[in-house]
Amino acid sequence: MPYILECKNLWKWYPSPEGRLEVLRGVDLSISRGEFVAIVGASGVGKSTLLHILGLIDTQSxxxxxxxxxxxDNINANDTAFMRAQMVGFVFQFHHLLPEFTALENLLIPAMIAHKNGTKAKEHALNLLSELGVAERKNHFPAQLSGGEQQRIALARALINNPEILIADEPTGNLDSDNAHKFMQLATKMREKFELTIVLATHNIELAQYADRVLRLKNGKLMPEE
Ligand SMILES: Nc1ncnc2c1ncn2[C@@H]1O[C@H](COP(=O)(O)OP(=O)(O)O)[C@@H](O)[C@H]1O
Ligand SMILES: [Mg+2]
Structure with a gap:
């Protein structure tokens, strides 16, 4: 079985007035199907850059x-968008829920965009909200929810179209410690239930311990965390 995600000597640089800003300088990474990998490193080392490439939001240099x-490599933008929509769910530091829509509607909109059957999608959405302990919040608007609830609904939304890969970029960055642990426990539960592959970026080494494997990004390269 091939790895679900694999990078070989991956480089990413951004143009800048002082020449190119090299963020990734030869990253090697192999992630097996169903694995949970955490990427740790200080702010600005390139964790988001790497996750965006892994999640097909950006391309390598x-x-x-x-x-x-x-x-x-040179796969056209339509194919990339299609594969991303089929295979990847994202959770970011900020929930990015649509403020004008209820929690349930926030889950149903991406299902509708993916042409999912309405009745089945609603059933799946309600199940996810229930698994994540926010079923009774289904008719609330994002502004009426706590930070922990917002992130749990963002997690439910990331899973609505049954992705194989969950990319979580500092998903607990705005949560207190209790809510951060609760989020990680729920993500772990979802991983088992749906056989997800998870790539988590965090600067919090304690939360990285939920992963099978912790890698540190430093000076543009990845190495196993001691
Ligand atoms: N689109 C961009 N254009 C130019 N520089 C960028 C861009 N995105 C990120 N960077 C720079 O790349 C470096 C790594 O950023 P990032 O991947 O966001 O790190 P992290 O997620 O670890 O905090 C930073 O110095 C950041 O300023
Ligand atoms: Mg980041």
């Missing part, structure tokens, strides 16, 4: 990225 066994 050089090197190879294999997504579900396919070399991601």
């Amino acid at each position: 050089d090197g190879e990225m294999y997504f579900d066994g396919n070399l991601f």
Whole structure:
């Protein structure tokens, strides 16, 4: 079985007035299907940059990225968008829920965009909200929810279209310690239930311990955390 995500000598640089800003300088990474990997490192080391490439939001400057066994290189934007929509769910530091819609509607909108059957999608959405302990919040608007609830609903939304990969970029960055642990416990439960592959970026080494494997990004390269 090929790795679900694999990088070989991956480079990413951004143009800047002083020349190129090299953020990733030869990252090698192999993630097996169903694995939970945490990437740790100080703010600004390039964790989000790497996660955006793994999640097909951005492309590398050089090197190879294999997504579900396919070399991601010059694949056209439509194919990339299709694969991303089929396979990847995202949770970010900020929940990015649509403020004008209820929690349930926030889950149903991406399901509708993916042409999912309305009745089934609603059933799945209600199940997810229930699994994540926010079923009784389904008719609330984002502004009426606590930070912990907002992130749990963002997690439910990330899972509504049954992705194989969950990319979580500092998902607990705005939560207190209790809510951060609760979020990680629920993400772990969802991983088991749906056989998810999870890539988590965090600067919090304590929360990284929920992963099978912790890697540190430093000076543009990844190494196993001691
Ligand atoms: N689109 C961009 N253009 C230019 N520089 C960027 C861009 N995105 C990120 N950077 C820079 O790349 C470095 C790594 O950023 P980032 O991946 O967000 O790190 P982290 O997520 O670890 O905090 C930072 O110095 C940041 O300023
Ligand atoms: Mg970041």
